[in-house]
Amino acid sequence: MIGRLMTMTAHAGRGGELAAVLLEVAERLHGFPGCEIYVISQDAADPDTVRVTEVWRDDASAQAALAAPPTPDGPTPADVLALLSTAPHRTDLTVLGGVGLPADGRP
Known part of the structure; x- marks a missing residue:
């Protein structure tokens, strides 16, 4: 399994809008093959x-999600990017296990 931590900074005062759009993305990913966890959090x-x-589950699953066409009524990558004040920061992770993962979280 692989993990990613994406940190995004919205234009001033637009963090709630960014979170709402990303929650729509998360809803679209519900049940997407290979997506084990997709959690949106706002910095307190x-x-x-x-x-x-x-x-x-693997990098191929993550890439398939990125390549999937947006739903007609859902947000596009451009919708997310328009809300950002800076480029997103991505941290790649090796998932070792934990609560909420299938089985023991190991590949």
Whole structure:
């Protein structure tokens, strides 16, 4: 399994909008093959900072999700990017296990 921690900073005062759009993305991923965890969080000290915690069965599953066409009524990558004041920061993770993962979280 692989993980990603995405940190995004919205334009001043637009963190709630960014979180709402990312929650729509998360809803679209519900049941997507290989998506184990996709959690949206807003920084308690800085609400314009939004983080996405992802766990995928493998990199191919994560790439398939990125390549999937947006739903007609759902947000597009451009919708997310328009809300950002800076480029998102991605941290790649090796998932070792934990609560909420299938089986023991190991590949």
